[in-house]
């Protein structure tokens with residue numbers, strides 16, 4: 256996995272707080288393509304073709320019924336893959352790598368367009384403020400959005416849906432390493448049956464046990480086997496051999512948002528808003544299903560072939576009721592004050608991390624950092640934030656409401672829950688239904704050959720040990736029965 260490098264700081268992901276690191280999966284796709292509905296193909300195909308609907312300018316359309324997500328929409332299913340390949344090939348003829356950059360690779364372009372957009376934002380914010388949405392309009396928007404979100408919130412795979420043993424090592428050809436983690440690595444693999452590419456996360460059972468991460472690992476498998484959301488990776492199946500656990504997931508071909516952010520230095524407001532919006536919908540979904548994610552950061556946000564986000568790494572995700580989490584986990588820069596203070600914490604911690612995430616996208620570095628972890632924690636607890644002068648007023652207002660040390664004042668954790676964030680003026684030009692249905696013009700389409708096992712957006716790793724599949728003397732199979 257990559258390590259963030261911030262100005263005058265190091266936020267090494269490996270230097271996470273003691274006492275956590277986990278992950279693991281389970282289940283196999285006998286044929287993920289079979290699980291796709293025609294609605295999904297339509298959805299994806301319209302996203303591929305680049306809908307003419309523009310998320311930045313449209314209002315709140317009525318088409319709730321069109322939010323067709325009765326089943327997970329696997330990006331690796333055959334239908335969309337064929338279309339994607341065609342569309343990607345066409346794009347390649349026109350523009351290969353440059354099409355990914357326009358206002359990204361050239362920082363001066365990014366800054367000037369950002370300045371224009373910021374000025375507009377500030378004017379709108381000053382001139383209209385909350386008055387642009389009079390109370391009645393606001394109530395109507397809110398109720399339509401709530402209806403829309405409720406449709407998605409209810410989509411959860413059945414508890415008896417088993418991912419266990421659906422695949423085995425013999426079903427896949429193991430290719431290069433895409434990333435490494437605390438307990439193993441993630442491989443690009445190709446199914447020997449349908450020839451499609453997937454990502455398999457491999458966890459060494461012994462390491463998981465030694466680092467006391469069994470519960471986290473089992474939670475990760477369980478949670479990923481239940482959720483179904485356009486911005487959350489799909490877990491197709493799990494299996495195990497004598498020494499390892501395997502989780503078969505969609506291959507998010509576009510690489511880490513982290514890499515894109517470092518390449519661009521920082522994102523223009525519109526771009527940051529787009530990624531923030533996708534993350535918000537995913538967090539809203541998880542929270543309504545009583546799941547707190549606990550590890551939001553750009554390294555855990557991957558891009559699919561279309562340029563939409565996929566949240567990966569549910570190693571710290573937890574099922575919660577209210578204030579029942581105590582574990583010190585997460586990544587230092589993104590830790591909420593209540594976690595550092597070892598107070599019980601809840602979903603509000605994710606909204607704090609969202610504030611950090613928005614800041615980091617806009618600035619290129621997080622609001623709190625220090626080489627020294629203790630100093631970092633002090634900074635977080637002290638909570639004084641210095642916003643760069645180029646931040647818009649609306650963005651600062653939102654971050655102020657998210658980065659509240661007192662959770663009883665923090666947006667996302669108040670009476671209206673995530674609606675306070677969704678309805679915030681910074682998101683005024685976002686059409687949430689189009690975000691949710693992926694009918695938006697994405698700011699960046701990864702320059703990849705879709706469906707071809709193209710791992711060019713990932714760091715190159717020495718392949719590492721792949722002596723998987725040994726079933727002799729199985730270890731800990733009683734502990735990992737669900738895999």
Ligand SMILES: Nc1ncnc2c1ncn2[C@@H]1O[C@H](COP(=O)(O)OP(=O)(O)OP(=O)(O)O)[C@@H](O)[C@H]1O
Nearest residue numbers: 278433434435436437441454504505506507567568
């Ligand atoms: N579905 C996927 N598609 C493509 N790449 C992936 C996928 N899942 C994970 N990766 C890559 O592998 C890396 C490590 O994955 P992940 O964070 O899930 O592992 P981990 O063991 O939990 O890591 P850590 O211990 O650092 O939290 C990711 O940062 C990403 O680069």
